[in-house]
Amino acid sequence: MLSLDISGAFDNVSHERLIYNIRDARLPQWVAEYIRSFLTNRTTTVMLGTHEDGVRSTTSGIPQGSTLSPILFLFLASTILPQLNAGATTAIGFVDDTNILTFSRSTEANCRVLERANEKWMTWARTHGATFAPEKC
Numbered sequence: 001m002l003s004l005d006i007s008g009a010f011d012n013v014s015h016e017r018l019i020y021n022i023r024d025a026r027l028p029q030w031v032a033e034y035i036r037s038f039l040t041n042r043t044t045t046v047m048l049g050t051h052e053d054g055v056r057s058t059t060s061g062i063p064q065g066s067t068l069s070p071i072l073f074l075f076l077a078s079t080i081l082p083q084l085n086a087g088a089t090t091a092i093g094f095v096d097d098t099n100i101l102t103f104s105r106s107t108e109a110n111c112r113v114l115e116r117a118n119e120k121w122m123t124w125a126r127t128h129g130a131t132f133a134p135e136k137c
Helices: 017-025 030-037 069-077 106-128
Strands: 002-005 043-045 056-058 089-094 097-102
Touching: 002 106, 017 056, 017 069, 043 106, 089 106
Parallel strands: none
Antiparallel strands: 002 097, 043 056, 089 097
């Protein structure tokens, strides 16, 4: 089994890639426009102790705490799971955590399959601007 955790998953979501995936899923145009509107003109303020930084515009990420954000993240990540579910390999994901399981009569064969799955994940990560947090798995 290979376990992966996407680092800062919500913070690093590319708005353009997310909208692309929503359109690619063939959802109605109004859904993509609603999501684009939801993500446009967002701001954030950073606080460290009692020091408050100024308001900053955010051009990526989805808001943590919003009930819509986990669903949006699933649209972003949904493109990789079908690629990983093949033959004796099963990939299961929940928001930013994914487990890939494979089985055969050979440990070496299992390792090769998981290495190929990891390569697919790394390609997906580069395309989607994601990184992994191996210390969390």
